Amino acid sequence: MTGVLRVDVKLQLGAFALDVAQDFALSxxxxxxxxxxxxxxxxxxxxxxxxxxxxxxxVMAGQVWQGAAWIPPERRGIGYVFQDARFFPHLSVRGNLxxxxxxxxxxxxxxxxxxxxxxxxGPLLDRRPAALSGGEKQRVAIxxxxxxxxxxxxxxxxxxxxxxxxxxxxxxxxxxxxxxxGVPILYVSHSVAEVARLAQQVVVLQDGRVLxxxxxxEVLADPQAVPFLGPREAGALLGxxxxxxxSDGLTRLETGAGPLWVARIGxxxxxxxxxxxxxxxxxxxxxxxxxxxxxxxLPATVTAVxxxxxxxATVQLRAGDDLLLARLTRRSVAALELAPGVAVYAVVKSVxxxxxxxxxxxxx
Amino acid sequence: MDIPDLAPLALxxxxxxxxxxxxxxxxxxxxxxxxxxxxRLKPVAEALTxxxxxxxxxxxxxxxLVMLSPKSPLGGAWFxxxxxxxTFSFLGLVVxxxxxxxxxxxxxLQAAFEAVGPGPLEAAAMLRAGPFDRFRSVAAPMAAxxxxxxxxxTFAHTLGEFGVVLMLGGNIPGKTKVISIAIYEQxxxxxxxxxxxxxxxxxxxxxxxxxxxxxxxxxxxxxxG
Numbered sequence: 001m002t003g004v005l006r007v008d009v010k011l012q013l014g015a016f017a018l019d020v021a022q023d024f025a026l027s028x029x030x031x032x033x034x035x036x037x038x039x040x041x042x043x044x045x046x047x048x049x050x051x052x053x054x055x056x057x058x059v060m061a062g063q064v065w066q067g068a069a070w071i072p073p074e075r076r077g078i079g080y081v082f083q084d085a086r087f088f089p090h091l092s093v094r095g096n097l098x099x100x101x102x103x104x105x106x107x108x109x110x111x112x113x114x115x116x117x118x119x120x121x122g123p124l125l126d127r128r129p130a131a132l133s134g135g136e137k138q139r140v141a142i143x144x145x146x147x148x149x150x151x152x153x154x155x156x157x158x159x160x161x162x163x164x165x166x167x168x169x170x171x172x173x174x175x176x177x178x179x180x181x182g183v184p185i186l187y188v189s190h191s192v193a194e195v196a197r198l199a200q201q202v203v204v205l206q207d208g209r210v211l212x213x214x215x216x217x218e219v220l221a222d223p224q225a226v227p228f229l230g231p232r233e234a235g236a237l238l239g240x241x242x243x244x245x246x247s248d249g250l251t252r253l254e255t256g257a258g259p260l261w262v263a264r265i266g267x268x269x270x271x272x273x274x275x276x277x278x279x280x281x282x283x284x285x286x287x288x289x290x291x292x293x294x295x296x297x298l299p300a301t302v303t304a305v306x307x308x309x310x311x312x313a314t315v316q317l318r319a320g321d322d323l324l325l326a327r328l329t330r331r332s333v334a335a336l337e338l339a340p341g342v343a344v345y346a347v348v349k350s351v352x353x354x355x356x357x358x359x360x361x362x363x364x
Numbered sequence: 365m366d367i368p369d370l371a372p373l374a375l376x377x378x379x380x381x382x383x384x385x386x387x388x389x390x391x392x393x394x395x396x397x398x399x400x401x402x403x404r405l406k407p408v409a410e411a412l413t414x415x416x417x418x419x420x421x422x423x424x425x426x427x428x429l430v431m432l433s434p435k436s437p438l439g440g441a442w443f444x445x446x447x448x449x450x451t452f453s454f455l456g457l458v459v460x461x462x463x464x465x466x467x468x469x470x471x472x473l474q475a476a477f478e479a480v481g482p483g484p485l486e487a488a489a490m491l492r493a494g495p496f497d498r499f500r501s502v503a504a505p506m507a508a509x510x511x512x513x514x515x516x517x518t519f520a521h522t523l524g525e526f527g528v529v530l531m532l533g534g535n536i537p538g539k540t541k542v543i544s545i546a547i548y549e550q551x552x553x554x555x556x557x558x559x560x561x562x563x564x565x566x567x568x569x570x571x572x573x574x575x576x577x578x579x580x581x582x583x584x585x586x587x588x589g
Contacts, residue, residue, distance in 0.1 A: 050486050073489040074497075080490035086483050090505045099501065103492040148491050 005152065005184075009046050009056035009066075018042050018054070018208040024201075026061060026152065026184040031199035031216070033189055035228075039208040040188040041083070044154050047186070048080055049073035060151070077107075079150030079183070083157045085137045087129035093140055094125040100147035109149025119143045119173055135166035139173060146181065153177070153185045159194060167194075174198060192233035196220060196276050196354040204228060221323035223306035223314040226279070231312060231327060235278035237354060238322045242271045250295075253351075256321030261295045262351050276354040279314060279327035283347040286336050296348040300324060302338050317346055324348075369558075371538055372546035373565060379454070379542060380522040383461040384469075387518050388511070390462070391469030396499070398470065399477035413470045416463060421527025428460045428532050452534050457542070460528045468517040476510020477503060509581065516577045520570060 005024040010017070018039045024030050032040045046054040049065065050073055057067035065071045087096050101112050116122055119139045124132060132140060138158050145153060158174070159167045171194075178185060178198065189195055195202055195216060202219045204212040206228060212219050219225055221236040240253040242265065251265045255275065267273065289297060300317035307313045313333045317324045324346055328338075338344070398410060416424060430436060432450040434443040439450050450456040480503050488498040504511070526544040533540030535549065543566055550559040 048490060050489070072494075073486075074492050074494050077492075078490055080487070082483075082487060084483070086487035088484055088488070088502055088506070090508075099488075099493075100491040103497075144491065 003061060005047070005061070005186075006057065006059040007043070007047060009043075009054045009058065011042065011046060011051055011054040013042065016042075016208060018046065020205070020208070020210055022203055022210050022213060024184075024186060024203070028200040029178050029185045029187050029198045030201040030203060031187050031189055031195040032203050032205060033192075033195050034205035034211075035190060038205040040190075040205055041156050042208075043205065044080075044156050044186065044188055048078050048154060049076060077149070077151040079145030079148050079153040081138070081141045081145050081153070081155045081158050083160055085129070085141045087137075087140070087144075089129060091129075092125070093121070093127050093129060093132070096129060096140065097121075097125070097144055097147055100144045104147060104149040107149035110146060112147065115143045115146050118176070133166075134162050135169050138162065138170055142173065142177070146177075146183075150183055153181075153183050155185060155187045157188050157190070160190070171197065192220070192229050193276075193354075196237050196274070217323070221316060221325055223304050223316045223325060226306065226314045226325070226327075227308070231308075231314075232278070232280065234314065234325055234327065235276055235281070236322065236324045238275050238277065238324075240273045240275050242267050242269050242273065244269065257300070257319035257324065258298045260298075260348065260351055262353075265353060274354040276352045277324060277348055278350070278352070279325035281349040281351075282317075282324060282326035283349065284315065284317075284326050284328065284332075284336060284338070285345045285347060286342075288345050289347060292347065294347045294349060296351065298324070298346045298348065300344055300346045302340055302342045302344060304340060305333060305338055307333070317344065319346060369537075369546070372541050372543045373562065375454075375538065375541065376523060376543040379457055379461060380519045382458055383465055383522045384515055384519045386458065386462050387465060387469040388515065391466065391473055391514065391518075394466075395470045395473035396477055396503075398474045400482065414467050416465070417467045421464065421525070422531055424464060425460065425528040425531025428456075428463065428528065432456055432459065432532070451532060452536060452540060454533075454539055457529055457533045457540055460532045461522045461525055464525060464528045465518045465521045468521045469514045472510050472513040472517060473507065476507035476513075479510075480506045512577060512581060516574065520573070523566070523570065 003026055005026060007024065008021040010019050016039070020043055032043060034040050042051065045051045047058055049071065054066070058065040059067065060076070063071070065076055088099065091099060097112055097115070116125065119142060121140060121143055124136055124140060129137070129140070142158065159170055162170065175198065187198060199216045202214070202216045203210055204219065204225065211228060212222065212225055217237045220229070226234040238255050238257060240255045240260065242251060243254040243259070244252040245264065246252060249264050250261045253260045253262060253273065253275070260275070298319045300319035302315055303318050303323070304316040305313060307330055311329050311331070313328050313330045315326045315328060315333065315338055317326060326346060394413065398406060429451055432439040434440050434449050442450050450459060484502050484506065485498050488502045493501060524544060525542070526548070529540065529542055529545060535541050535545050543562055547559050547562050550562070
């Protein structure tokens, strides 16, 4: 089969066992999501050929990397960004970039100047890697990976070591990479916000196994996904189009679930956005609420009710063409007699822009 | 005062230089293997390479004498091939010294490679660098200090070698009479003045080599982790 990265591998590392059979689409960003210790990084290392003891098959777009044949890591055409950057300390930043570029000559990859410009590396080129800040390190590491003219990029939690401000600084570069470089990306993350913002596909790992895989909207709106996403992070992701800029400072967005009003977003009318609606920001009502300050009230139908171990419950709703999640107490579920098929109104307390062609997309 | 015979000095320097070169060639792959292997045989190999550190040189020299003598399979094969013996020859000294000084090459190099670690090498592999390229472009420059230390220690250690040479090479002027043997002989025959010249020469030379190395190391810090 071409067009996918087919992985079917087993690896025992002490008490930890990785056992993954999964096809990865070779387009856009696929997030590998899971808690630390779930095997995300190990899976990435297996794909790269860095875990020699892994058994099974890795087939990249029809070319056998592992299994019937063995292609060593250096001939797989992978751009790898390690969590800890891993620069060569005896070389300057420029030397590190040239190391990659010199070994990818004639492969049609980007030029050093091109990459340096795209990632704003110019002022860093003559520095020693040890003199880079966390955010600069990741930009250089991404640049170095791009200069290998990769067929696929493997990013191992490139933002994990950064604070929120630095993350916000790097994310636009990764978004541009996704939208412009045309290289498929496997992106390891344990942050739902990052996954929602960057990925089209998501593969959820737990204890070395694939727990869920699919489109990011579908997985994030799955009530059974709540336990491993964490109740605070759970919530639906929906596509939206900027429909109007109202005179009172609000922006009207059209979604499959209906119109939503948010504080003004600096985006042109017609721009496409992805919105995140956290499950805990959705309130349900059996009748149309009157005299409520909330602007965004969507008629919906309950499609699933998932009771949690504690006092909580997650309710999945269909609103128009979109799925929403609401996080309630079990008592409320009982009081409202919520069950699949029941018609409700979803009061959306807050909406966050997860991705879109907005410069510095503003949450809320 | 007689003009001291400088032949032992020249022979010693030649021996130390050749042994250092040979050991860098053999010791590097051994150190590399020891640094990165996950084999259960690693402790065995480590013990074997460290053996010359603890064995009295006479023990080592004795076994080498037995192994390299024309009556042994190894020495005999060499004799039938070349018509000369390995014992009591310069080549025999090289073989003996290589074994004797092995840990002084392998241990600093192993430590240096372990300090580089698999991280940068994996990174290099992901930048399309093959195994030899990874050694040459990443591991070797990062371990440059280790190479320097290994070379100096090996050279200096071979310079001062006595027991193995005595057992294996005897005392043949121009062939196996190295400086430590010459000094020993001069002291035995109460030629203290000549012994002083050679001893002081060796002392000053050794100090100057070490000084040079540490100065270079200080002025051009090769790699900091």
